[in-house]
Amino acid sequence: MQPLIIITGPTAVGKTSLSIDIAKEINGEIISADSMQVYRGMDIGTAKIRPEEMCGIKHYLIDEFNPQDEFNVAIFKEKCKNYIEEIYNHGKVPIIVGGTGFYIQAILYDIDFKETKIDYNYRESLWKFAKEYGVDELHKKLEKIDAYSFKTIHPNNVKRVIRALEYYKQTKEPISSHNEKERQKKPSYTFKYFVLNLPRDILYNRIDKRVDKMKKDGLEDEVKSLIEKGCTKNMVSMQGLGYKEIIAAIENGTSIDIAFEKIKQNTRHFAKRQLTWFRREKDVIWVDKNKFASEKELLIYCIAECNKIL
């Protein structure tokens, strides 16, 4: 199996700078596993790496889509797989860097998404059904076709209920059994899965500072220019942290300062969710940045780990 390096962790821990250092050391190229940095024009709000910061390291899946384009795990996985091959062909080591755990899982375990196609009309009709008859009635539709999902998906989680129904409609197989199969899969690479972490209070502090900086750097203008280019709040890209809050403030005429406070709050929640995700992942290497005396030592440690599989 071929080697794969993964560098992740909650937002604002400092993945980007470490990833560049590692890439230089091990002759790597970076693939971003970030659901928002793929979009062009969304730079400030996603804290996207700037070209000059890349230090010549090649980056993939950054700025490859327009905010109005469709992008999701399935697309990510296909693209990412191709890039990994490409990087091997360059004689280099692929490094996946980003905070979207779902994406990392998809690539690492080669999760299969190909069987179905999104059925927007069906989804829409189920949303309407839920609105009319209530979420519990929608949830009950699951009972006969997929008892396991019926039990495990909460009725309020309409999005997941709909996906389960859609999956069954298209494949005549319960999504829960598909998931079960996928769950058995072994990693398709020899990998090192680093999860960077910091004490909660320090992390939250960094988040606050980062959001303050986004404000100074002109996130509000960035959002406005995206709106001018035709971005609307229902687009997936505009549901990114920092974007949805500012759009809401503009639309509702509410305070922009409060919107920024809201961004901080939501970002903290997000970081917490990310950590929950990574705790559940198998075979990850937790890297508490605080335990290292310096960036340099942290780097040395990571390189040593990487070299075990290179």
Place this chain on the structure above:
RNA sequence: GGCGACUUAGCCAAGUGGUAAGGCAUGGGACUGCAACUCCCUGAUCAUCGGUUCAAAUCCGUUAGUCGCCU
């Protein structure tokens, strides 16, 4: 110094005699084509001391703190 009001979880806050709503924050969790999404779980004995009562956060008094007004 006098008069009055207030005092419920980290914060906001319902509840005026029958055994503590809710929201936010915090912490934990789920997640397999929207994932920076979506969703779930999570806490108190009501400032203090004493009294009335079968029963008090709710009534009476004490002390403390906060706020307002007055001299």
